Amino acid sequence: MYIIEMQDVNVNYGRVRALDNINLKVKEKEFLGIIGPNGGGKTTLLKVLLGLIKPNSGKVKMQKDIKLGYVPQFTSFNKKFPIRVLDVILMGKLTKRMKLLHKYSKKDIQVAEQIMNKLGILEFKNRQIGQLSGGQMQKVLIARSLMIDPDILILDEPTASLDSNAKNDIYQLLKEINSEKTIIMVSHDMGIVSSYIGSIACVNKQLHYHGDDIHIDEQEIQEAYGCPIDLITHGTTPHRVLREHKGEEN
Ligand SMILES: Nc1ncnc2c1ncn2[C@@H]1O[C@H](COP(=O)(O)OP(=O)(O)OP(=O)(O)O)[C@@H](O)[C@H]1O
Ligand SMILES: [Mg+2]
Known part of the structure; x- marks a missing residue:
């Protein structure tokens, strides 16, 4: 199949x-x-x-x-944008109908933490994305794509x-x-x-x-x-x- x-x-x-x-x-x-x-x-x-x-x-x-998860080719993220790793990952849960300041559920945050743990990036949870290496940033983007459990x-x-x-x-x-x-x-x-x-x-x-x-x-x-x-x-x-x-x- x-x-x-x-x-x-x-x-x-x-x-x-x-x-x-x-x-x-x-x-x-x-x-x-x-x-x-x-x-x-x-x-x-x-x-x-x-x-x-x-x-x-x-x-x-x-x-x-x-369900399809997607990690695009170039990050359209402005790395100077003051946003934390956790917030970037949670954005994977956003649908077109939700606003950027959408309040995430406790469950969403728990899932994000589990994924971060699995990917070895939990320690960066509260870091600004501008303070990550290229490899760490890629993991954050993979984590974001996993939020919908594709x-x-x-x-x-x-x-x-x-x-x-x-x-x-x-x-x-x-x-x-x-x-x-x-x-x-x-x-x-x-x-x-x-x-x-x-x-x-x-x-x-x-x-x-x-x-x-x-x-x-x-x-x-x-x-x-x-x-x-x-x-x-x-x-x-x-x-x-x-x-x-x-x-x-x-
Ligand atoms: N939005 C677009 N409008 C017009 N032409 C486009 C558009 N997007 C891609 N192309 C053209 O289509 C072809 C394939 O582009 P595509 O981005 O799919 O290639 P790619 O294999 O991903 O290349 P790369 O390895 O550089 O990422 C190229 O000739 C490109 O210039
Ligand atoms: Mg390409």
Whole structure:
């Protein structure tokens, strides 16, 4: 049973085609990594899944009553904004109908504290967000997305600009979350993530999917990947492969 199914999805921005005939099936509890070049349509694909962009044609089917959590690509947060970590996380509970000064219930605060505890950021609860490191801030944003207890967690480059320790820390955390939830994550550092990720979709207008039991060798990468890839293969000796896809239009 698939939790998400995209069928023949096309998205244009004006005359620019961003996604071309996308077909994708995501299983429950899958950890799907999405890679691809800048401008390849990764964020657009996530926005289609989130219902923020309506495709020009094609279908997106979801299992009934699925809740989606979202950690967007760049934080639109002004880090100078005088707001505490706890308040940012509680905002995950806000719906369109609520005002920013909405009073949260005791239960909401309890849930936020449990999540912070799990993510190892409870000690920062009352800190201004401007006083956090990049990695700590990312955890706050993940915590915020978990407030609705989503079935699927969608993350757009959650580790961009973090050092490798902080990256590993986030991936470890996502791996734990993955035991309960489906994860769809855009990332450029597949090298580190390959041990956490079950399947890979490469998006460059079109989508190429690689399931978990695929053995990827260089030849296959050349033939099958629709974009330059930076990946450690699943073989006995991990190695890096960087390859341009031949004959690809830009
Ligand atoms: N709102 C928009 N209006 C017009 N064109 C857009 C809009 N959003 C994205 N695009 C274009 O659609 C294409 C795909 O953009 P998208 O943001 O999905 O790429 P991406 O794979 O997420 O890139 P990056 O790795 O840089 O984040 C790009 O050519 C981009 O310029
Ligand atoms: Mg993007």
